[in-house]
Amino acid sequence: MSDIRIVIDGKEVFVPKGSTILDGAKKLGITIPTLCHLDLHDTKMVNQTASCRVCVVEVEGRGNLAPSCATPALDGMVVRTNTMRVLETRKTVTELILSDHPKDCLTCSQSGECELQDLAEMIGIRDINITGNEMSTYKKDYSTSIIRDMDKCIMCRRCETMCNNVQEVGALSGINRGFNAVVSPAFELPLTETVCTHCGQCVAVCPVGALSENDHTWKVVEALANPEKTVIVQVAPAVRVALGEEFGHAPGTIITGKMVTALKQIGFDQVFDTDFAADLTIMEEGTELLGRLGRFLAGEKDVPLPILTSCCPAWVNFVESQFPDLIDIPSSAKSPQQMFGAVAKSYYADILKIDRKDLVVVSVMPCLAKKYEADRVEFSVDGNPDVDLVISTRELAHLIEQVNIDIDELEDSEFDKPLGVSTGAGVIFGSTGGVIEAALRTAYEVHVKKPLPKIDFEQLRGFEGVRAAEVDFDGLKLNIGIAHGLGNAKALLTEIRNGNPRNFHAIEVMACPGGCIGGGGQPYHHGDSSIIKKRMDAIYQIDQDMPIRKSHENEAVMELYDKYLGEPMSHKAHDLLHTHYSQKDKA
Amino acid sequence: MAVNTELTVEKFNELEQYIDSMPSTKGELIRVLHKAQGIFGFLPQEVQKFIAKKLDLSTAKVFGVVSFYSYFTMEPKGENPIAICMGTACYVRGAEKVQDAFIKELGIKVGETTADGKFSLDALRCVGACGLAPVVLVGEKVYGRVTVEDVKKIISNY
Structure with a gap:
């Protein structure tokens, strides 16, 4: 047997070479407490800084204690995880971390979700006998999407690992030393002035309240309470498969109907679906893809290919700041959120016969970058934004609780018409591979002029970071690329920059691992990436159960074209539904 | 200048x-x-x-x-950057008193530059010359076993 044999607390276990003591303990069902450690196996992220020292264990024959998360298991190792020395050290280490940590737990954004709080509770810390130097006093950094409160930083470096190694954005680094050490952007600039894409993955992995979303829930409550405003809401596909987790449901539970009822009870005048706008996106993006391909096949040179999807705002930010030479290849189609806003404040405001300024559009998104996106000046008319307020899945859960709704007691309801009508193609936007699959379902039938033999493009699905597949359009072979996680996207973009050797025609990118289902605004997964996979299964299940699964068969979308927009890519569609990108030179 | x-x-x-x-x-x-x-x-x-x-x-x-690294600076330094080692060995042998003397003599705080741009004052961590503690660097010149009385003389060299 090539496995390594170690003994932990008197129990024997075999682990593969390269495993840590912690891996061995997990296999035995021994729970060694950890804090800085984070192993997101499926996204190949392991935070192994061993900076907190909470997971120390005693190793026979070794003088000092060993951090089990970063110490390789060696053959014949004898480990003890619960000796007096270990317990005392763990307690001291935790007290030291707490000694310069703010004690405002009651009002902290992470209250109830905080891993440091859980640890202190588990160890039973009641007094902190250590009074050290005064802690650092960093100013809070507010952006529309993310708040950094670095006094709460415990230097676990998870955000840094996520930002630099997984997303490869490079916005964060450990700076300074000693008590002043903290994770920060270059020159301690506010996030908005850096290469930060606002993907929110740093927030998703922060164990404490140092990184959190900018909570807009109360602004929504105020808008709802204003009798002069008509307030409508759109809900992104990934929300319905994750919201249940906040109410104790198993990951992957689909609670669309109850969620819609809850939103109606909260007081939204209409409850609409971002899936509608996703179908609309497909009409525009699919047409754009076929247009560019047609020109390319007709022999035209300089056609910007491969076309890149543009639904993901963090991805758009990434291209603008890191690949400015490629900004003419993403689709010019706005994201579904912004298409919804633009249509709501024109077409729908006309139906209601109200001024756009009296219509408040709220989004519920699995994403923090959507807050940033809604704030971009190009998505407003005379200072009035197309999307007024964006709240995350987590914020919606809090709102539901605040207004005394027991979601489990609710009956199901349907989304309202017309902007709540959607297809299976719209819902799969929530998962990696979904946008391009939805686009191909429509592009195939428009191009080939025959119904698809099989609606499901299984070859595009999965969790691999970079995927490639060939799709046959009745003789025309299309090469499709897919990346999720910005680090994977960077690899694919670098390939395009170097001449596109795999001859991709279209590429889908989502910034977050798993796609929107793993977004920075989703319920915390606390390192369990199987949760994201279960949300993915749920997304495809909803698609499977939809009576209509192709965007071009969405009646409400067709009606919008008939009555208002004309054709996809028409002049009016271009004005309302398309955008442009610009180079952003940031630190 | x-x-x-x-x-x-x-x-x-x-x-x-x-x-x-x-x-x-x-x-x-x-x-x-x-x-x-x-x-x-x-x-x-x-x-x-x-x-x-x-x-x-x-x-x-x-x-x-x-x-x-305290060696690196984002602020322009004086013509003659003075750096006082505050490492453990230098510290216990009176580096802080030496630092105070420089502060008094130059009329600037640590991290600042004199108005004429001639001197700047910094503290740094161990320079690896603990045998000479306390150590003061002016530019690349090393002064060892510096006392409070030496401070005026060092400054007058420049």
Whole structure:
């Protein structure tokens, strides 16, 4: 047997070479407490800084204690995880971390979700006998999407690992030393002035309240309470498969109907679906893809290919700041959120016969970058934004609780018409591979002029970071690329920059691992990436159960074209539904 | 006369030539920063961004290293930068008193530069000359076993 044999607390276990003591303990069902450690196996992220020292264990024959998360298991190792020395050290280490940590737990954004709080509770810390130097006093950094409160930083470096190694954005680094050490952007600039894409993955992995979303829930409550405003809401596909987790449901539970009822009870005048706008996106993006391909096949040179999807705002930010030479290849189609806003404040405001300024559009998104996106000046008319307020899945859960709704007691309801009508193609936007699959379902039938033999493009699905597949359009072979996680996207973009050797025609990118289902605004997964996979299964299940699964068969979308927009890519569609990108030179 | 703090094209060219002459830039950030500080006298944002681009590193990473080492500075230093070692050995042998004497004599705080640009004052961590504790550096010159009485004399040398 090539496995390594170690003994932990008197129990024997075999682990593969390269495993840590912690891996061995997990296999035995021994729970060694950890804090800085984070192993997101499926996204190949392991935070192994061993900076907190909470997971120390005693190793026979070794003088000092060993951090089990970063110490390789060696053959014949004898480990003890619960000796007096270990317990005392763990307690001291935790007290030291707490000694310069703010004690405002009651009002902290992470209250109830905080891993440091859980640890202190588990160890039973009641007094902190250590009074050290005064802690650092960093100013809070507010952006529309993310708040950094670095006094709460415990230097676990998870955000840094996520930002630099997984997303490869490079916005964060450990700076300074000693008590002043903290994770920060270059020159301690506010996030908005850096290469930060606002993907929110740093927030998703922060164990404490140092990184959190900018909570807009109360602004929504105020808008709802204003009798002069008509307030409508759109809900992104990934929300319905994750919201249940906040109410104790198993990951992957689909609670669309109850969620819609809850939103109606909260007081939204209409409850609409971002899936509608996703179908609309497909009409525009699919047409754009076929247009560019047609020109390319007709022999035209300089056609910007491969076309890149543009639904993901963090991805758009990434291209603008890191690949400015490629900004003419993403689709010019706005994201579904912004298409919804633009249509709501024109077409729908006309139906209601109200001024756009009296219509408040709220989004519920699995994403923090959507807050940033809604704030971009190009998505407003005379200072009035197309999307007024964006709240995350987590914020919606809090709102539901605040207004005394027991979601489990609710009956199901349907989304309202017309902007709540959607297809299976719209819902799969929530998962990696979904946008391009939805686009191909429509592009195939428009191009080939025959119904698809099989609606499901299984070859595009999965969790691999970079995927490639060939799709046959009745003789025309299309090469499709897919990346999720910005680090994977960077690899694919670098390939395009170097001449596109795999001859991709279209590429889908989502910034977050798993796609929107793993977004920075989703319920915390606390390192369990199987949760994201279960949300993915749920997304495809909803698609499977939809009576209509192709965007071009969405009646409400067709009606919008008939009555208002004309054709996809028409002049009016271009004005309302398309955008442009610009180079952003940031630190 | 104050030190020349202009960020001239010539200086950037010199730095670029230095970086381009390296067989590999992997793991060479500190060496490059050292060189850059030698050329520019300090490491302002523009220089750090330039280095990040040349070395294919994030600006945040470069700033992380600059902010970690007390040797590196983002502020222009005086013509004669004075640095007092506050490492353990120097500290227990009276470095703080020596520092106080410099503060009093020059009329500036640690991290500041005199109005005429002639001197700047800094504290740094161990320079590896503990046998000479307490140690004071002026530019590249090392003064060992410095006492409070020596301070005036050291300053008068410049």
